[in-house]
Amino acid sequence: MAFGDLLEQVGGTGRFQILHVFLLCVPVLMMASHNLLQNFVASVPPHFCSAHTNLSQTQLSPEEMLLVTVPLDQNGKPHRCQRYVAPQWHLLAKNGTSGSGAGGDTQDGLDAHLQGCTDGWSYNMTAMSSTIISDWHLVCDLRPLKEMGQTVYMGGVLVGALVFGGLADRYGRRMLLIISNLLMAVSGTCAAFSTSFSLFCLSRFGCGMALSGLGLNTFSLIVEWIPTRVRTVVGTITGYCYTVGQLLLAVIAYYIRDWRWLTLAVSLPFYVFFLIAWWFHESSRWLALSNKPEQAIKNLKSVAKFNGRSDEGDKIDIKMLQESMKKEMSCTQGSYSVLDLFRTPVMRTMTVCLSAVWLSTSFAYYGLAMDLQKFGVDIYLIQVIFGAVDIPAKVVITVSMSFIGRRPSQCGALIIAGITILINLLVPNDKQTVRTCMAVMGKGCLAASFNCCYLYSGELYPTIIRQNGMGWVSMMARVGAMVAPMVLLLGDYQPWIPGLIYGGAPILSGVAGMFLPETLGSPLPDTIQDVEERGTGRNSKKPPKEAIILQDTEANLLKQAA
Numbered sequence: 118m119a120f121g122d123l124l125e126q127v128g129g130t131g132r133f134q135i136l137h138v139f140l141l142c143v144p145v146l147m148m149a150s151h152n153l154l155q156n157f158v159a160s161v162p163p164h165f166c167s168a169h170t171n172l173s174q175t176q177l178s179p180e181e182m183l184l185v186t187v188p189l190d191q192n193g194k195p196h197r198c199q200r201y202v203a204p205q206w207h208l209l210a211k212n213g214t215s216g217s218g219a220g221g222d223t224q225d226g227l228d229a230h231l232q233g234c235t236d237g238w239s240y241n242m243t244a245m246s247s248t249i250i251s252d253w254h255l256v257c258d259l260r261p262l263k264e265m266g267q268t269v270y271m272g273g274v275l276v277g278a279l280v281f282g283g284l285a286d287r288y289g290r291r292m293l294l295i296i297s298n299l300l301m302a303v304s305g306t307c308a309a310f311s312t313s314f315s316l317f318c319l320s321r322f323g324c325g326m327a328l329s330g331l332g333l334n335t336f337s338l339i340v341e342w343i344p345t346r347v348r349t350v351v352g353t354i355t356g357y358c359y360t361v362g363q364l365l366l367a368v369i370a371y372y373i374r375d376w377r378w379l380t381l382a383v384s385l386p387f388y389v390f391f392l393i394a395w396w397f398h399e400s401s402r403w404l405a406l407s408n409k410p411e412q413a414i415k416n417l418k419s420v421a422k423f424n425g426r427s428d429e430g431d432k433i434d435i436k437m438l439q440e441s442m443k444k445e446m447s448c449t450q451g452s453y454s455v456l457d458l459f460r461t462p463v464m465r466t467m468t469v470c471l472s473a474v475w476l477s478t479s480f481a482y483y484g485l486a487m488d489l490q491k492f493g494v495d496i497y498l499i500q501v502i503f504g505a506v507d508i509p510a511k512v513v514i515t516v517s518m519s520f521i522g523r524r525p526s527q528c529g530a531l532i533i534a535g536i537t538i539l540i541n542l543l544v545p546n547d548k549q550t551v552r553t554c555m556a557v558m559g560k561g562c563l564a565a566s567f568n569c570c571y572l573y574s575g576e577l578y579p580t581i582i583r584q585n586g587m588g589w590v591s592m593m594a595r596v597g598a599m600v601a602p603m604v605l606l607l608g609d610y611q612p613w614i615p616g617l618i619y620g621g622a623p624i625l626s627g628v629a630g631m632f633l634p635e636t637l638g639s640p641l642p643d644t645i646q647d648v649e650e651r652g653t654g655r656n657s658k659k660p661p662k663e664a665i666i667l668q669d670t671e672a673n674l675l676k677q678a679a
Contacts, residue, residue, distance in 0.1 A: 123401075123433065127417050128424030129344035137342055137397070138351055141335050142358045144298070144390045148331060149362025150369065150383040151305070151324055153500070155267045156489050157366075158376035160248050160496060163241040164256055166200035166234035184208050188231060198257035202230040233257070244496060246374040253314045260609075262314060264602035267487060269318045271602075273325020275595035281330035282588060289407075290334045290341070291399040297330030298391035305384020309377045324384075341400040342420075356511060356568070363504030371497045410435045455589055457582050463649045468589065470629045471574055474527065475590040477626035478570060480597030481534060482563040484619040485556060488605060494553050502553070506561040514565035522637040523573040524630065530569060531627035534562035538620030542613050563623070570594075576636040579644050 128134070168186045177185070185204040187195045240251045249255060255262045285293045304323030311317035336355075343351055366383070373379045398420060404413035417433050458468040489499045517526040537559035544552050570590070578586035607614040634651055642648045 123417060123438070124342070124344050126426075126429050126433070127421035128426050128429075130347055131420075131424030131426070133398075133420045133423040134343050138339055138354075140393055140397070141339050142355055144331060144387070145335065145355060145358040146362040146365055147383055147386055147390075148328055149359050149504075150366040151301070151328055153363060153366055153486060154380065154383060155270070155487055156496065156500060157245065157370040158249055158380055159255075159263050159266060160245050161250050161256070161263070162243075162245065162248065164197055164238045164251075165195040166198070167236040167239050169200075169204060170236060172204060181209060198234060199231045200234060202232050244374070245376065248376045249314065249317060252376075255314065261606050264605055266314070266318055266321060267483075267602040268599050270321040270325045271483075271595060271599040273322035274329050275325075275592065275599065276322075277326030277329030278333065278588070278591060278595060280326065282333055285330075285334055285337065286403075289399050289403060290337045291394070291397050293330055294334040294338065294397065295391060295394045297327045297334060298387050298394050301327035301331065302384055302387035302391055305380060305387065309380040309384065327387075337403075338397060338400060341402045342398070353511075353515075357508070360504060360507040360511070363507070364501055367497050367500035367504065370500070405438055410438050414438060455585050457645065458586055458589055461645060461649055463651070464645060466632060467577055467634075467648070468586070470632050471577065471586075471590050472593045473626040473629045474531065474566075475570055475574075476593040476597040477531065477622040478563055478566045478597070479594035480601050481538065481619045481623050482560070482567065483598045483601040484604060484615070485538070485560045485563065487602060494549055499553065502557055503560050506557050507564040510561035510565040511568050514568050518569060518572065518637070522635050523569065523576065524633055524635045527566065527569045527573055527633075528627040528630040530562045530566040531623040531630065534559045534566065535620045535622070535624035535627065537562065538616060538623070542616045542620070566623075573633075573636065576639075577633065577642075577648075579642040579648050581644055 165183065165187045168182045172182055172186070183195055185201070185206055185208055187200050190196045234257065238254060238256060242251065245251075249266070250263060253259075281293055281297065300323055304320045304327060308317055308320035308324065311320055339351060339355065369382055370379055373382055398416045399412070401413040401416045404410070404416065414433055414435065417438075418427075418431065421427055421429055421431075421433075457464070459465045486503060489496050489503070514526055514530060517529075537555045541552055541555045541559075544555065546552070574587060574590055575583060601619075604615050604618050607618070639651070642651065
């Protein structure tokens with residue numbers, strides 16, 4: 118008897134499992150909101166230097182005041198970071214009140230003495246009533262702080278993965294899920310009421326940590342309470358919850374234009390999720406492996422009662438539980454670390470290539486998803502489009518992985534994504550529709566690459582160090598997400614540099630992915646020796662525990678929501 122048989126005995130897909138999965142999936146909707154919140158709370162409104170203080174007493178219209186105060190940039194628009202040292206009254210005589218900015222006026226502006234925005238900035242708040250940019254003037258010399266805010270958040274995601282992953286194995290999934298919900302609620306509330314940018318970043322760091330805790334422990338609790346036969350379906354549903362969450366964010370942000378209220382709106386639900394989380398049952402599988410068989414049996418009987426199978430639940434005792442966990446215990450024997458991912462030649466090559474794939478996928482994904490304003494399309498519309506493209510992308514990559522194979526699907530998604538990003542560099546800025554279509558195609562390919570990453574990596578790594586391997590590549594993805602916002606700053610030197618990097622990285626990693634072995638239809642490896650034999654072309658025997666190992670691989674699909 119395996120542990121899966123015990124789950125079937127107490128009702129594998131009964132009322133408990135349905136309600137359990139539903140309540141765990143609902144917070145995933147709001148997790149997407151926090152991941153992409155920066156697109157709205159840090160939206161950069163059109164801005165220019167405020168007029169000289171002595172002009173406030175004049176009878177000039179706003180257009181006239183702008184004309185005599187602010188020079189035009191190379192595109193014929195009011196300069197964002199400079200103004201005239203003294204008002205240029207002669208421009209009124211030349212152009213009346215039109216302020217259209219002919220070439221001669223631009224030259225006059227260049228000949229006049231200029232200075233920075235010593236009296237602050239004026240903002241055109243049509244898209245948002247307020248953002249952290251307008252509140253704390255994160256423009257001109259302070260512009261890099263906007264990208265720093267997202268990097269700090271992603272740093273919290275990385276730290277949270279390291280902290281909550283280890284704590285969950287020691288203290289259990291349920292308690293860490295409760296703590297993560299509370300941390301997200303409190304950190305989000307603090308971010309909404311932050312009085313300075315530093316406090317905002319600190320609060321967002323806490324949100325990032327909470328996001329990792331929610332993702333890891335939601336995944337574990339779902340996987341460990343449902344039978345193998347429905348895990349792929351549940352994994353797909355969970356992944357689409359994240360996709361729907363992207364669309365939900367656009368709707369919420371459309372109706373709530375103040376960044377503080379928007380941040381509060383996507384954070385308050387986690388107080389409710391915190392209360393609901395107390396109802397969840399701790400994983401009986403984890404309890405059994407943690408030498409807590411009495412509590413494991415108690416939870417199994419509770420589930421059986423909830424499913425209307427109390428008689429079957431009463432038959433479970435410690436001896437039956439220990440018998441069911443023998444195979445799981447045999448798979449966890451021995452001590453392995455991250456260093457084992459690099460000890461042998463095939464493992465080393467595989468880990469390096471997978472690291473490149475994960476890092477570049479996350480790097481390019483967030484490079485596109487976190488810079489929506491550059492496409493010149495309504496930010497709410499582009500958020501909906503970017504979220505909706507994930508739906509067909511995940512369907513296509515799933516079919517491709519099943520019929521063409523994992524390796525060509527992974528490499529193809531990355532290379533096509535990189536090519537579309539590079540093509541966008543050649544499209545003129547006024548061709549907004551073409552630029553948007555190419556960006557949407559690239560983002561869809563990167564979402565498909567993420568979908569493939571989880572399944573492919575789970576099939577490549579052997580059972581004995583699969584969790585170490587998945588933890589390592591997930592960490593590389595977080596590093597990519599941290600670096601992505603900072604690359605945008607290179608656009609201050611040459612506008613094409615960020616696009617070149619965002620497009621080049623997926624292509625290079627797609628080429629690196631060609632050195633990975635194909636796993637479609639292959640038995641899952643148990644040991645490092647199995648991986649080495651597969652890498653040298655020798656056939657290893659089919660693992661006797663393949664049915665159990667398959668549970669882990671299919672379960673990795675659930676991580677697409679993280």
